[in-house]
Amino acid sequence: MKKIQLQDLIKTKHKEVLFKQKGNAKMILAYHTYGNGVCFGGIRLLPFNAGEKAVKDVLRLSEAMTYKLAFINSPYGDCKAVVFEPSNGKTINFLHNIGALIEEExxxxxxxxxxxxxxxxxxxxxxxxxxxxxxxxxxFGQSGTTTAYGVLEGIKTSLNEMYGSDLIAGHSFAIQGLGSVGVILADKLIKFSGKVYVSDLDINQDTIPKLKCKIIAGGANCQLEDEFEDDKKLRELRILIAPDYVINAGGVMQGIEELIGGSLKNAMAKLPLISKNLKQIYAKSKQENRGTYAIAKEMAILKFNDKIKNK
Known part of the structure; x- marks a missing residue:
């Protein structure tokens, strides 16, 4: 195990960034904060030649995890890992090696x-x-269900903010990707008489002016290519965006319940906190005429600092 030597990219406040390898499994693991010593974070797979993108991803995603946990008042720390897929793909040996790297922590x-x-x-x-x-x-099963239900809560809150009603019927929804979250979310929206389309659009300075929507409320992490500039542009165009680390917190709520021996029922009961947080963000955004990401980040940092003081 060794510290990664890409200092030009790692000018961050991360507590620790590690490069780990076992056999054909190469992992970059970033701890943004330690919290109570137990850190939550996902593992994503990237091409073997991802290089700089992998480092940027792991740093950005682990930082976003800090804000996600702050908004749900969690004492846990946060991290993220990326693994490079070998040329022969995801073999059983490769997956076992990933497990061994996790176990080493x-x-x-x-x-x-x-x-x-x-x-x-x-x-x-x-x-x-x-x-x-x-x-x-x-x-507990996969976390896609709780994530999707949490996103649905956020969509209803966003609809109410934009239109004064949280009714889904009569609105159209474009979903980017039909994975474990997207499939469940699409099914729920259709059941509520929403019109659902499949989309494949990244959100950046080039695509934002082409958007024909009023709300962005998705389950993916780090949806904006440039959080600062894209947030401002969306605000200028009066497009409401729910910060991803607020709206997609259902999955980590489930993970915490699983870790402490709780229940899926308890995790689902916590989902209204997503709506509560979004309402506060939207109100402050409107009051100060600033983007929702700018507001959410400030709120998350304040919550995080309070957590440190009360530790």
Missing amino acids: KGRFISAIDFDFEPDDAKIIRESTKYILAIKDSK
């Missing part, structure tokens, strides 16, 4: 699969570590 890294991993991959990783949650066919 001795319980301070509590993981779950993320981008480009499949549910069956998590089951194989679990054979090498006990520190991976949201396993298919387990008591």
Whole structure:
């Protein structure tokens, strides 16, 4: 294990950034804060030549996890890992090696699969570590359900902010990707008589002027390419965006319940906190005429600082 030597990219306030390798599994693991010593974060798979993108992703995503946990008043720390896919793909040996790398952290890294991993991959990783949650066919199951239900809460809150009513019927929704979250969300929206379309659009300075929507409220992490500039542009165009680390917190709520031996029912009961947080962000955004991400980040930092003071 060694500290990664990309100093030009790691000018951050992260507590620790590690490069780890076991056999054909190469991992970058970033701890943004330690919290109570147990840190939550997902693992995403990237191409073997991702290089600079991988470092930027792991730093940005782990920082966003800090804000996500702050908004749900969690005492836990936060981290993120990216793993590089070898040329021969996701073999059983590769997945076992990922599990071994997680196990090496001795319980301070509590993981779950993320981008480009499949549910069956998590089951194989679990054979090498006990520190991976949201396993298919387990008591809690995958976290896509709680994430989707939380996003649905956020969508209703956003509709009410924009239109004065949280009714889904009569509105159209474009969903980017039909993975574990997207499929469940699409099904719920259709049941509420919403019109659903599948989209594949990244949100950046080039695409924002082309948007024909009034609200962005999605489950993916780090949706904006440039959080500062894109947030301002969306505000100028009167497009309401729900900060991702607020609206998609359902999954980590489930993860915490699983870790402490709680229940899925308890996790679902906490989802209204997402709506409460969004209402506060939207009200402050309107009052100060600033973007929702700018407001959310300030609120998260204040919550995080309060957590440190009361530790």
